Amino acid sequence: MQAFLITFCISAMDLECSSQETVKQGLLARGWPPIKGFSKHVKTKVLEFFSLLIKLGQDDPRRVVHSLKAGLALTLVSLFYYYQPLYKSFGVSAMWAVITVVVVFEFSVGATLGKGVNRGLATLLAGGLAVAAHQLANLSGRIGEPIVLGIFVFLQAAVSTFVRFCPQIKARYDYGLLIFILTFSLISISGFRDDEVLELVHKRLLTVLIGGSTCVIISVLVFPVWAGQDLHNLIASNMEKLGIFLEGFGDEYFKMPEDGESKEDRPFLQGYKSVLDSKTNEDALANFARWEPRHGRFQFRHPWKQYLKIGALTRKCAYRIESLNGHLYADIQAKREIRSKIQETCTTMSMESGKALKELSMAIKTMVKPFAADIHIENSKSSVKNLDTLLKSGLWDDETDLLEVVPVATVASLLIDVVTCTAEIAESVNELATMLKFEVVEPTVSPEKPETGQPKIGIS
Amino acid sequence: MQAFLITFCISAMDLECSSQETVKQGLLARGWPPIKGFSKHVKTKVLEFFSLLIKLGQDDPRRVVHSLKAGLALTLVSLFYYYQPLYKSFGVSAMWAVITVVVVFEFSVGATLGKGVNRGLATLLAGGLAVAAHQLANLSGRIGEPIVLGIFVFLQAAVSTFVRFCPQIKARYDYGLLIFILTFSLISISGFRDDEVLELVHKRLLTVLIGGSTCVIISVLVFPVWAGQDLHNLIASNMEKLGIFLEGFGDEYFKMPEDGESKEDRPFLQGYKSVLDSKTNEDALANFARWEPRHGRFQFRHPWKQYLKIGALTRKCAYRIESLNGHLYADIQAKREIRSKIQETCTTMSMESGKALKELSMAIKTMVKPFAADIHIENSKSSVKNLDTLLKSGLWDDETDLLEVVPVATVASLLIDVVTCTAEIAESVNELATMLKFEVVEPTVSPEKPETGQPKIGIS
Numbered sequence: 001m002q003a004f005l006i007t008f009c010i011s012a013m014d015l016e017c018s019s020q021e022t023v024k025q026g027l028l029a030r031g032w033p034p035i036k037g038f039s040k041h042v043k044t045k046v047l048e049f050f051s052l053l054i055k056l057g058q059d060d061p062r063r064v065v066h067s068l069k070a071g072l073a074l075t076l077v078s079l080f081y082y083y084q085p086l087y088k089s090f091g092v093s094a095m096w097a098v099i100t101v102v103v104v105f106e107f108s109v110g111a112t113l114g115k116g117v118n119r120g121l122a123t124l125l126a127g128g129l130a131v132a133a134h135q136l137a138n139l140s141g142r143i144g145e146p147i148v149l150g151i152f153v154f155l156q157a158a159v160s161t162f163v164r165f166c167p168q169i170k171a172r173y174d175y176g177l178l179i180f181i182l183t184f185s186l187i188s189i190s191g192f193r194d195d196e197v198l199e200l201v202h203k204r205l206l207t208v209l210i211g212g213s214t215c216v217i218i219s220v221l222v223f224p225v226w227a228g229q230d231l232h233n234l235i236a237s238n239m240e241k242l243g244i245f246l247e248g249f250g251d252e253y254f255k256m257p258e259d260g261e262s263k264e265d266r267p268f269l270q271g272y273k274s275v276l277d278s279k280t281n282e283d284a285l286a287n288f289a290r291w292e293p294r295h296g297r298f299q300f301r302h303p304w305k306q307y308l309k310i311g312a313l314t315r316k317c318a319y320r321i322e323s324l325n326g327h328l329y330a331d332i333q334a335k336r337e338i339r340s341k342i343q344e345t346c347t348t349m350s351m352e353s354g355k356a357l358k359e360l361s362m363a364i365k366t367m368v369k370p371f372a373a374d375i376h377i378e379n380s381k382s383s384v385k386n387l388d389t390l391l392k393s394g395l396w397d398d399e400t401d402l403l404e405v406v407p408v409a410t411v412a413s414l415l416i417d418v419v420t421c422t423a424e425i426a427e428s429v430n431e432l433a434t435m436l437k438f439e440v441v442e443p444t445v446s447p448e449k450p451e452t453g454q455p456k457i458g459i460s
Numbered sequence: 461m462q463a464f465l466i467t468f469c470i471s472a473m474d475l476e477c478s479s480q481e482t483v484k485q486g487l488l489a490r491g492w493p494p495i496k497g498f499s500k501h502v503k504t505k506v507l508e509f510f511s512l513l514i515k516l517g518q519d520d521p522r523r524v525v526h527s528l529k530a531g532l533a534l535t536l537v538s539l540f541y542y543y544q545p546l547y548k549s550f551g552v553s554a555m556w557a558v559i560t561v562v563v564v565f566e567f568s569v570g571a572t573l574g575k576g577v578n579r580g581l582a583t584l585l586a587g588g589l590a591v592a593a594h595q596l597a598n599l600s601g602r603i604g605e606p607i608v609l610g611i612f613v614f615l616q617a618a619v620s621t622f623v624r625f626c627p628q629i630k631a632r633y634d635y636g637l638l639i640f641i642l643t644f645s646l647i648s649i650s651g652f653r654d655d656e657v658l659e660l661v662h663k664r665l666l667t668v669l670i671g672g673s674t675c676v677i678i679s680v681l682v683f684p685v686w687a688g689q690d691l692h693n694l695i696a697s698n699m700e701k702l703g704i705f706l707e708g709f710g711d712e713y714f715k716m717p718e719d720g721e722s723k724e725d726r727p728f729l730q731g732y733k734s735v736l737d738s739k740t741n742e743d744a745l746a747n748f749a750r751w752e753p754r755h756g757r758f759q760f761r762h763p764w765k766q767y768l769k770i771g772a773l774t775r776k777c778a779y780r781i782e783s784l785n786g787h788l789y790a791d792i793q794a795k796r797e798i799r800s801k802i803q804e805t806c807t808t809m810s811m812e813s814g815k816a817l818k819e820l821s822m823a824i825k826t827m828v829k830p831f832a833a834d835i836h837i838e839n840s841k842s843s844v845k846n847l848d849t850l851l852k853s854g855l856w857d858d859e860t861d862l863l864e865v866v867p868v869a870t871v872a873s874l875l876i877d878v879v880t881c882t883a884e885i886a887e888s889v890n891e892l893a894t895m896l897k898f899e900v901v902e903p904t905v906s907p908e909k910p911e912t913g914q915p916k917i918g919i920s
Contacts, residue, residue, distance in 0.1 A: 071618035158531035
């Protein structure tokens with residue numbers, strides 16, 4: 001329907017434009033020029049909106065598939081209305097199946113399952129309690145009944161609403177509590193007008209089950225989107241983004257401004273920024289993933305907590321990188337001579353950490369034990385040692401202005417922090433590899449390990 | 461009801477424990493000791509849960525009030541069932557009022573209003589379109605009707621579901637689109653069985669309006685919680701948290717480990733950590749705040765975007781502080797002599813930035829033009845200059861090991877970044893002050909300004 005509406009709007013605007021051209025010399029055109037501007041503005045906005053939608057589809061074609069799946073699920077449950085034998089057994093209660101599909105069908109299997117289970121269990125529990133409340137209220141006579149029911153509804157709504165503030169419960173059972181309040185209120189209140197409460201509960205439960213299972217079945221069988229897989233990929237790609245920054249940082253920092261164009265034109269160096277704010281997304285995906293059954297390489301009790309731990313360490317590293325990035329574009333930078341003295345060591349530290357992160361990211365993606373990451377981390381650590389030696393060796397002459405040393409020293413120090421963070425990330429990825437028994441595969445192409453295979457000592 | 465259930469569980473467990481004690485020597489107790497352990501475990505968990513609930517209430521008593529308000533709203537709309545004249549006009553459609561209250565009633569006025577408006581408008585629009593779809597489908601005869609209806613339902617569900625992926629729309633109209641799909645499907649499908657579609661739409665719209673307005677009225681009139689006020693306070697308190705860290709940092713960093721207990725026992729220095737992840741919360745509050753009418757010192761079109769800008773700058777500063785915090789607990793720290801040389805300058809930089817942030821936070825809280833913040837920022841900036849002078853003056857002797865200078869240089873450099881960030885925050889707070897015409901109040905107590913009122917030059 002929206003598509004029709006929008007097409008209608010555009011055609012209407014086209015008509016308006018052409019008709020305006022024919023009356024160019026008329027009163028309207030001369031008197032109300034803002035109309036033309038406004039219609040042009042609306043047209044631009046609508047076109048922008050369409051290109052945004054197309055981009056959304058191109059970025060992740062699963063979105064298009066999901067929309068079609070949602071349409072399919074809804075059309076399927078609407079058969080309850082169209083097909084006489086089905087309608088006969090449920091009547092207007094069939095609408096609960098439709099409502100269930102609309103509110104339960106989510107993008108990922110985990111989210112759909114979580115909502116479905118929450119809705120089903122909450123309806124069962126609330127239905128049972130509401131029947132009990134109805135029986136209790138029945139004892140207090142026609143006048144007392146609404147008062148007792150009112151007290152029950154008030155109490156359960158207040159208590160359940162308060163429990164929803166509990167963060168642990170909110171994360172997994174918020175929707176269940178909402179449905180608990182809804183079902184309890186509906187059934188117990190309806191019981192006042194309709195004595196067939198048990199049948200009401202039965203019908204509601206059955207329609208919710210039918211709607212919920214339609215969602216779950218379509219969600220699992222038709223091009224399933226697994227939240228677990230998404231979390232897995234997100235953690236790996238976040239690590240890769242940091243790796244890309246670090247691989248590029250050394251060259252970028254030590255390149256002198258006069259060497260070329262503005263340093264700000266480096267979109268590949270800005271990719272890490274999305275990592276800074278990824279906590280909410282990771283937490284949500286982990287919550288959904290916990291509902292998911294075994295699929296592909298993921299078991300039911302997959303160690304999602306370990307993914308969150310790796311995510312937190314990656315973010316910690318990203319905070320350091322944010323500080324580093326500030327130095328990339330700082331106005332005051334150290335002199336060329338000073339920078340060139342530690343250029344090689346710092347570039348190696350950054351480059352090797354970046355390679356290690358990319359290697360670890362690839363290890364997670366392919367679920368193969370990281371092979372070369374340890375070598376890269378050893379290389380970066382030995383660069384830290386080299387830096388120490390370099391600084392101790394008094395390579396700096398006495399005339400060196402300390403003021404000019406500070407920015408370089410800071411970059412070096414932040415890079416040392418990054419090396420430490422990378423080692424922590426590697427450790428937790430190795431823990432994950434042990435938990436999940438990652439495959440051990442000898443790489444066909446030899447990684448760029450140091451000549452001796454031993455950490456490099458001395459200044460290269 | 462949950463309260464009853466939980467009380468029941470506890471009493472049941474108490475009974476179990478005491479009965480177990482009486483049969484201590486019996487087969488059960490000797491054979492199944494895990495039962496006792498398990499019941500103890502459950503009891504501990506339940507008690508923990510209760511103390512968590514009590515803490516939730518103590519932390520923010522508005523949560524208790526909100527729960528009571530939700531109970532009140534639900535009890536009020538249930539009158540539609542209890543009161544015969546009301547029930548006569550709505551019948552079972554009254555349940556839509558109950559459902560509306562359960563799903564629309566949110567913690568803050570903005571969230572409730574946003575959901576209410578979304579639900580109301582979506583019901584109106586979808587109802588109108590569904591009637592049109594029903595008329596169109598009617599033209600295609602008894603056999604063609606379900607097919608045409610099915611196509612309409614599929615199309616609108618797929619298109620609306622896809623539009624929900626658009627981030628700008630998701631932020632404000634996600635719930636509206638959900639209700640659009642729900643209402644369109646329900647009305648158009650029901651139309652197949654019930655030719656009184658117009659009356660159906662009319663009843664649904666009216667009950668949704670009644671439910672929605674009950675929520676909005678209670679939300680606004682009974683101890684309202686304004687999302688705008690919450691965002692305002694959050695931004696101010698985040699800034700204050702950074703201020704507290706910075707005020708304490710200097711003393712903490714330059715204090716030698718042997719001076720006292722472990723440095724890790726400083727909870728007041730860890731408060732800033734919550735700022736790192738506050739983006740999602742700020743965005744959500746700003747989205748809710750946009751729905752809110754004028755209240756207290758906040759207008760309808762309050763510059764919430766400026767709050768988000770200040771929030772983003774505060775987070776940027778928090779990232780630097782996270783790096784600084786890493787140095788607080790670093791194993792390798794510079795020698796006492798080296799640190800003592802820049803101790804005063806660095807402590808002043810940190811202290812003055814902290815004071816400026818606390819001053820700015822207070823300015824936002826009280827909506828009074830920041831008076832002393834600029835002085836503190838000038839002080840911190842002049843400390844940066846002092847540091848430059850100090851480093852240029854060759855105060856360091858030739859034997860100074862550069863390796864030991866690096867950590868101190870990094871801390872100094874990060875503090876310089878913090879000073880820059882603080883100045884940026886101050887600028888955006890001043891922009892906010894101009895937008896909102898903050899009051900100008902001469903402070904009764906003179907702030908700790910430098911003796912001359914001019915930035916201090918030279919080493920103090």
